[in-house]
Amino acid sequence: MTLSHMKGFALVLLAALTIVAACKKSVAPPPPAAVTPPPAPPTPTPTITLRAQPATIERGGSTTLQWEARNAAGVTITPEVGNVALTGNRSVSPASSVTYTATATGPGGSASDIARVTVNVPAAPPVDNPPPRPNVTSSSLSDNVKDVFFDYDRAEIRGDMIATLQANATWLKSNPNVRFTVEGHCDERGSEEYNLGLGDRRANAVKEFLVGQGVAANRINTVSYGEERPFCRDQSEKCYEMNRRAHFASATP
Amino acid sequence: MRKTITVAFLFIAAGAVVATSRPAQQITTGTDKGIVGVKIAVPEFQTTSSDSKSTALAAAFNKVLWDDLDYSGGLTLVSRSFYPVGKFSGPADIKPQDWTTPAVDAQFVAFGSIQAGNGTMTVEARLWDLKAAQNREAIGQRYKSDDTEEGARFIAHKFADAIVDLISGGRGIAQTSIAYISERTTGVKELYLMDYDGNGSQAFTAYKSIVLTPAWSPDGEKVAFTSYRRGIPDIEILSRLDHKPYTFDRPGGTTTTPAWSPDGSKIAFATSRDGSDMEIYVADWNGKNPRRLTVSKGVDISPVWNPRTGREIAFTSDRSGSPQIYIMDAEGTNARRLIDEGGHAVEAAWSPDGQRIAFAWQKSRTSNFDIYIHDLATGRNTQITHDAGDNERPTWAPDGRHIAFESSRAGARQIFSMVLDGTKVRQLTNTGKNTGPAWSGFSK
Numbered sequence: 172m173t174l175s176h177m178k179g180f181a182l183v184l185l186a187a188l189t190i191v192a193a194c195k196k197s198v199a200p201p202p203p204a205a206v207t208p209p210p211a212p213p214t215p216t217p218t219i220t221l222r223a224q225p226a227t228i229e230r231g232g233s234t235t236l237q238w239e240a241r242n243a244a245g246v247t248i249t250p251e252v253g254n255v256a257l258t259g260n261r262s263v264s265p266a267s268s269v270t271y272t273a274t275a276t277g278p279g280g281s282a283s284d285i286a287r288v289t290v291n292v293p294a295a296p297p298v299d300n301p302p303p304r305p306n307v308t309s310s311s312l313s314d315n316v317k318d319v320f321f322d323y324d325r326a327e328i329r330g331d332m333i334a335t336l337q338a339n340a341t342w343l344k345s346n347p348n349v350r351f352t353v354e355g356h357c358d359e360r361g362s363e364e365y366n367l368g369l370g371d372r373r374a375n376a377v378k379e380f381l382v383g384q385g386v387a388a389n390r391i392n393t394v395s396y397g398e399e400r401p402f403c404r405d406q407s408e409k410c411y412e413m414n415r416r417a418h419f420a421s422a423t424p
Numbered sequence: 425m426r427k428t429i430t431v432a433f434l435f436i437a438a439g440a441v442v443a444t445s446r447p448a449q450q451i452t453t454g455t456d457k458g459i460v461g462v463k464i465a466v467p468e469f470q471t472t473s474s475d476s477k478s479t480a481l482a483a484a485f486n487k488v489l490w491d492d493l494d495y496s497g498g499l500t501l502v503s504r505s506f507y508p509v510g511k512f513s514g515p516a517d518i519k520p521q522d523w524t525t526p527a528v529d530a531q532f533v534a535f536g537s538i539q540a541g542n543g544t545m546t547v548e549a550r551l552w553d554l555k556a557a558q559n560r561e562a563i564g565q566r567y568k569s570d571d572t573e574e575g576a577r578f579i580a581h582k583f584a585d586a587i588v589d590l591i592s593g594g595r596g597i598a599q600t601s602i603a604y605i606s607e608r609t610t611g612v613k614e615l616y617l618m619d620y621d622g623n624g625s626q627a628f629t630a631y632k633s634i635v636l637t638p639a640w641s642p643d644g645e646k647v648a649f650t651s652y653r654r655g656i657p658d659i660e661i662l663s664r665l666d667h668k669p670y671t672f673d674r675p676g677g678t679t680t681t682p683a684w685s686p687d688g689s690k691i692a693f694a695t696s697r698d699g700s701d702m703e704i705y706v707a708d709w710n711g712k713n714p715r716r717l718t719v720s721k722g723v724d725i726s727p728v729w730n731p732r733t734g735r736e737i738a739f740t741s742d743r744s745g746s747p748q749i750y751i752m753d754a755e756g757t758n759a760r761r762l763i764d765e766g767g768h769a770v771e772a773a774w775s776p777d778g779q780r781i782a783f784a785w786q787k788s789r790t791s792n793f794d795i796y797i798h799d800l801a802t803g804r805n806t807q808i809t810h811d812a813g814d815n816e817r818p819t820w821a822p823d824g825r826h827i828a829f830e831s832s833r834a835g836a837r838q839i840f841s842m843v844l845d846g847t848k849v850r851q852l853t854n855t856g857k858n859t860g861p862a863w864s865g866f867s868k
Binding site for chain 2: 231232233251252253254255256259260261262263264323324361362363364365367368369370371372375392393394395396397399
């Protein structure tokens, strides 16, 4: 098709469109002409949607906020999240039930959406609160509170360690003036940096178990040593297993 | 010690092209910039006297200059066995046609002389563009320092960087430093600094505790690291020059793996301070105004910023079961996993241009860790270490061409560096066990 042909075609098309428009006009006549010229098209108003999935979590769990804003220059989510991009998602872990509000603002105004997150709080276990008993020494802590061992790359309490931990909890509850530190340790395999995190998880898993057994949380410090303080320095599976442990120390580090 | 060295930049030949150590200065040499492998001849610098001290200083200077240029990754050094016979210390000694014959075929020649005495060492150093019709001298400088081996190394690094800046298409890293963790003296992990080539190691802490995970501030003036000095690990910051400590808030909980934002105003780190497991936070670089970025069951640790944009943070998380690298927006939003394959993928290091992430990957429980480069545009992973032992903790040189890492290939863990293509591997440490390298930015 040559350029002149195309021009001709375009003219025909334009004429056809004009006819169609004219036909429509004849079917639905336009409203009477306004006295004032029509206003400029308004700046579109922002819109925003915010969802929380799931909407109900257990305390300590997390939920994902997901949002999408249009015609906005910025989005702010409260509480805690702050200024964010126009669309996105983010994981949150509120300690108690909360309503998140996302506000989109732009030249055309602002719009908000809310998402309610319900947090189920478990009933707190009974906490020991008897009078302090003197004369408990660190040696009695190490005599009575045994180390807890973990599987490779895991921080969950092993089934065969529950009896040990329960015995530890029993002694700790009957010696309530003892403040202690749970040290999380790892074997030398795996990333040194990641092992700092894994040791921290192990220490906190033990703390959580003890708190669940009724040991007061404010008696328990945790520290991760990662792979920095091995108990055994051979490169053997037996040695690695000994090093994957939570150890109890009486002194606050 | 380095502070005692003075370097004078004098223009030593009439008509010499003005050159300073500032890499921003461009000198037209008739050579296209960006050529990789441009050929350079480097005959040994000559001493003006033959006393043993001068000879020793010249030997040190010549070795360091050669190694710096060879290691830069952008130059091809012509073997000295092809050079014309003679000694070459001044302009009168260089006949360009002798260096451009097919046997040598050099584009550039670097040469000069060394004079030592009265506690001072003076090096006259020149770089000639052999194929230029006129204004052959691309660099002509006189450097001065103490007449010590350290001074000789320092001048060689300066001159090497000036050459690399000018003709290699990159920037010289010969004056950069590497911070690392060593157990060589006190038997516990302390922070050390060394030159980029492994020389000049110095202990930076003597805490007799545990020090881990050093990170340079972008201006190279401060190092942040993890310290167990107070029991619970927290973040400490020391000034490089005078070891002055800066405070970083420590509200409790294991706190580790600091990472500076590219503008130096913030630090991302991992902490369990809120009583849950490790999460990524960002705070002002004094620890004020902390803001939690991650919320996930499991470990979130080892954050690093996209140094180009400062708008994204890569980190390690075991939210999927085993540790993997994720990238999120700097506000904590839109976390996405970097690679879909399994194993342990950890210790992300973001390239200076923001386009690649180096990381350590153990593909299965029985395999070793090796260093890989993930190209963010293509998603391709390239393995760059293939040696025995674990290879971990990659850190980029500021030129984006070199990587340092720790490896157990030679027994106890040591720090190595290499060009990104896997060539020119150097073992930088030998004594004791040395880990966790962090390469500084360009020196000012």
